[in-house]
Amino acid sequence: MLSFNSRKILSQFLDEDIGKGDITSSLLSKKRITARIISRENAIVAGIKYAKQIFEIKGCKVKILKKDGSNVKPNQTIMTITGNAGKILTCERTALNLLTRMSGIATQTNNLVKKIPNKKTRLYATRKTAPGLRIFDKEAVEIGGGEKHRLRLDEMVMIKDNHIAVSDSLESLIKKTKKRYQKFEVEVENTQDAVLAAKEGATIIMLDNFTPTQIKKTITTLKSNKLRDRVLLEASGGITSKNIANYGKTGVDIISVGSITNSVKGIDMSLEV
Known part of the structure; x- marks a missing residue:
């Protein structure tokens, strides 16, 4: 804390x-x-x-x-x-x-946690919090049975789409990150980039706006390349109380939902x- x-x-x-x-x-x-x-x-x-x-x-x-x-x-x-x-x-x-x-926030978080069938999959908050209230919002998530993720930008490197857009390439940015930090997360939009991020040593790979079917395909591909056990996989984007159970069945380690704090x-x- x-x-x-x-x-x-x-x-x-x-x-x-x-x-x-x-x-x-x-x-x-x-x-x-x-x-x-x-x-x-x-x-x-x-x-x-x-x-x-x-x-x-x-x-x-x-x-x-x-x-x-x-x-x-x-x-x-x-x-x-x-x-x-x-x-x-x-x-x-x-x-x-x-x-x-x-x-x-705690009530909404708890309701979502109960819908995840795989209890090894954890529900995470995001940085989509009200300015000035982040500490309180994130604590409420934890009270409801979720996890806080990053409280601030200085806690862990998270390479997102806009970081990649202003860099030479995803691979070059990952290599630069590895020289300075042991742990880092990478957001990807397709299976190919997920494999690249895993090979290059990402700690967490965020599968952004993947459907459950796409996530299962990506996990299968990572397993075939002996990469699945190297990384934590996070599903994010478009996840609601109506479909969170389907995401929980895919085998991801983390499900992150912004609405528990930004649409409370x-x-x-x-x-x-």
Whole structure:
């Protein structure tokens, strides 16, 4: 897990929403209340520790009833918050925004993981995340049973189509990469380039927009050249809940799906006083 100052980031999230001050909540008395956050639908909870921290920044007391990774049903209480009424309401939207997004990602990830018949095949997130939220998005994927892949560009070389387009050739770019890095991933669009990448020592080969039939053909070709065991194979592009089972049956090691973070549907949750 990438080390980061969550309190600082969450404070910035609050400041973005509050501006110069919550003028509506300032009209309230300093009454002390207890509120609760409930889920209005079936979900996997993710982000609960960050929601807790948001309320604590404003001096509220929080009791967690459902930890990250827990399954919740409609109307179940996830956490309770006790403190000044105005401060709780000031934090409400920021906490819910992050909690519902992360829970949506975790839930969607888990639903896809369950559809993969081969349990050796892992579901990976991509870098298709909301700017400023990548650490939270990727953590939610992990809570849902997926893998994070790269958090940042400095973690591993990934040679994609546009890198190849501005280079002399795929082969020359791979050879240049091998001189500096032991592990690297290469995106390919056909079986011929997959074989080339495997021969040249790629660690992971991304089969971009391959159909399940094309993937099986590529795996057969790699096996016939005694190259299959040298690399991890990743299927990516056009993979949805409707066809992920078919991709899982091909024998790939990794399935990456951008929609779990870039098209997430937040879980319906609310704060009740």
